[in-house]
Amino acid sequence: MMKIRLVLITTIIAVLLSSCKFDRKGDQGKFRITATTNIMADGVRSLVGDSAIVTPLMAVGVDPHLYKASQRDLDLLFDADLVVYHGLHLEGKMVEVLHKFSRTHEVIDVGAFLPPTLLISSPAFANTVDPHIWFDVKLWSLAMEQLKDAILEKKPEWTDYVNTNWEKYQTQLTALDQYTAHEIKKITNQGQVLITAHDAFSYFGKAYQIDVKGLQGLSTLSEPGLNDVSKLVNFIIERNIKAIFIEQSISPKAIKAVVEGCKRKGHDVVLAGPLYTDSLGEPEGPAGTYLGMVKTNVDAIVQNLKSK
């Protein structure tokens, strides 16, 4: 019985002590929006401008896959006036939690706005879709337009301001989409293929009609088999591919094996990149915004794959 008493006493002490909350200082009164990824936060910021404080949960360079919540993140979700998440299982298990959170808080699931016909699902498992929608600028634009409407539903008083922002953003997105299509055509004309470590560019390939190959699967746990590497080496030589790309959040080890393999067979392939995939670059850098990130990627791809 001693055991039970000890448990009870300790638990009561813990309960009493845990009752305190340390007040934090911050901008009082301003509308607060918490977004999960920093890409999503950038999208929201482009819409709401300075009428709200937009905070991403995931810092720059964090793979949404490997993201671990900190104590502050819980407060960011709880204290936010609005939570925006990407959905489509990008945030893993957190998507389930946020879906439930929408019962008690204002939550927007951006992925849910997109019609399933526009999403790329795996051939064998129709229920699982590729979440990397932001690589198709048109699709991102569509998602942002829906997000704008959803935000205005909650904050009708922002209508004029947000609509002005949206018009400006939409123009930028259209220009970016045309730029990307135009640039990518330069290399597809030369029969080039985009080869990366991780399978994040399906939407990009579909939208801009470039063949995309990934060495590694969607799950970061899977490792490329020896056969995959040698197949890819042969493919690169056959198609005379100039460069293959590493990505910011993925270990380049496996893809380096491909470069070595090509070298041994007398084909020099450049290891280029890193491309930005699941996170923006440093805030002040060229890839610090969504627009900048896409442009940086496109320029890197075209520059490295184009024949001189």
Next chain:
Amino acid sequence: MSFDPNAFIIILTGSMIAISCGLLGVFLMLRKMAMTGDAISHAVLPGIVIAFLISGSRHGLAMVIGAGLVGIIATVFIEYLSNKVKLQSDASIGITFTSLFAIGIIMITFLANQIDLDQDCVLYGEIAYVPIDLWITGSGTIMGPRVTYLSLINLTLVSLFIYLFFKELKISTFDKEFAATIGLSTVGVNYGLMGMVSYTTVSSFEAVGAILVVALMVVPPATAFLWTKNLKRLIQLTVALGILASFLGYYLAFFLNSSIAGAMASVAGFFFFLSVILNRKQIPAIKKKLSKMKVA
């Protein structure tokens, strides 16, 4: 300062999981099977893949069932290897979890280009989200934090199991041959214990993530073991250390703005090293005592 229900829920849930894991951890440690929790964290991978193939979704419930079943298979296998094949328990654990994990990796490689699937993204929970992960009934009533209920059920079952089978657990842990001579079947209680371990780890992984569960199963019992060799005291001290770790860990995470699970596990580790240092100072005294006993 004001009342913070989130902090309360997290500390309460963390404490309950710490107690469940600690209670089982004491017996695992004494049986030289402390790494079973870690082993299960890896071994469940094929269960997740199979659950996905059958259900076609990556939803939590299917994943927990798949992981739970394979967790039980893993513990049965570990028991079998160490008891029937007479392999050392650490080797039994090592063989079981590496083989199962490897099978899981091969399965994922077949599916690799199509889906994003691993324990981290479909099974492991995060203790920070316990307050917002609500239990919503079919009719739409919000019942409060789901994980807190689950860990309460878990704690009740684990406590009940240890309370009811305390004698059997004690004898089979310390003296298997004696258990056999008095006609006590250790097979049932062994599988019972391993089943409980499997259930607790998978349910807690889903609730608060892997590292915290593995740490809470090993570190508080090991710390307590430095202070006492009496089983009942060991259990009491483990429970107290578990609660203290979740309580102090939460506030450490608060001040460092870090992962809560990481902070809780670190606090547990800190207590362990503190105990090592404090105990080392006492070693000469203990040795003296021992030599006197021998003379006597």
